[in-house]
């Protein structure tokens with residue numbers, strides 16, 4: 001069945017035009033003003049009227065953790081609940097992380113994630129992979145998983161979570177050099193995990209066991225320090241770098257400075273950091289405070305969310321994600337007497353598009369094209385699936401959202417589609433509502449109703465050596481060649 005979306009305004013990252021869109025067999029086949037449906041299709045298509053609506057590429061969330069085993073629990077949004085929530089919010093593709101324990105091979109972990117995800121996903125998905133230790137086998141397997149049948153083109157390194165996922169600087173540097181060789185983007189969780197572990201001990205010894213200890217053990221300076229270290233090591237390894245969940249002004253400033261000095265580095269704020277601040281950690285209500293725990297923490301400076309949006313607007317930060325990693329209130333209670341045991345992670349995948357619209361477009365900081373750029377197109381470009389994803393154009397996948405820019409909704413755990421029982425944006429009234437979500441040509445969300453089945457989503461293989469990320473690397477490698485002085489005549 002074909003779909004005709006009529007009378008809307010098509011928005012890409014570089015244009016806004018009045019046009020109709022025709023979809024057939026999961027692809028966009030025509031984009032034209034006053035589109036006339038070809039004779040052969042004229043009896044069998046469904047019409048959607050998009051008058052006063054925007055027709056935008058489905059959102060791409062490049063950072064999620066569905067059903068992640070973490071801190072003794074498993075994130076409760078699995079690949080089914082999490083991707084349903086994504087579609088309800090106008091996101092049609094996620095990039096999740098394979099995170100191998102230090103003892104596991106990358107191939108084993110990859111298989112595990114595919115086994116979890118493939119039968120459950122409702123929207124398309126791709127994978128990024130964490131490297132949590134270093135040895136010859138890991139180095140070889142990194143190359144293997146960049147082959148098309150595995151489809152990985154980025155690797156993440158944790159500089160936090162000591163003794164769990166954290167790598168040393170040496171391991172990180174080896175990993176970045178390997179990424180550069182095999183054409184993969186380096187990604188980093190930038191916090192100083194060793195100092196955090198010391199501060200956690202100090203705070204617990206002082207009797208500070210509640211969620212306020214979380215933020216106090218992770219001062220923003222430790223995010224900025226690790227961000228600076230990561231950018232420096234990536235530069236030395238001649239590896240493009242992507243900093244996940246930029247939560248503070250200090251970390252954002254470091255990224256801007258490194259870019260001014262010529263570094264290829266991308267910065268990703270997340271919905272939580274754009275919509276909330278860290279005052280929640282001092283709430284008298286333990287559960288409320290604990291439910292906001294993620295790492296790095298929400299900024300204790302209440303002006304940070306609006307500054308992060310300003311930095312997206314002016315191009316010093318580049319795209320938005322969510323780090324969706326949800327735990328129920330009862331799971332969070334694991335850390336009732338010790339904040340270091342509260343599972344880290346919050347929601348976002350359902351509400352990111354509306355939060356970014358509210359804080360960005362509705363507030364007058366960005367236009368709808370920039371909105372498309374930071375919620376979809378830039379992710380597609382960085383992860384090498386553009387223009388198949390991230391664009392309304394002939395030949396692109398029909399991942400489309402009919403967006404009502406003036407409708408409002410109130411975010412609430414009572415109505416969200418996540419599997420957890422708390423929403424960090426509770427009560428926020430947001431303009432910008434995804435009325436219809438189309439995933440590869442199928443209408444999966446229509447005026448508040450989901451119509452999806454587990455397994456509807458497809459795995460998207462991401463090729464290495466993305467031009468958008470890697471084109472300057474060979475010339476830089478030549479410039480960085482070590483100099484050898486010939487003294488044979490002495």
Ligand SMILES: NC(=O)NCCC(=O)O
Nearest residue numbers: 189294295323325344345
């Ligand atoms: N961010 C967080 O607190 N949980 C998910 C794991 C991570 O990305 O660090």
Ligand SMILES: [Zn+2]
Nearest residue numbers: 189245295296
């Ligand atoms: Zn992280």
Ligand SMILES: [Zn+2]
Nearest residue numbers: 063065244323
């Ligand atoms: Zn994460």
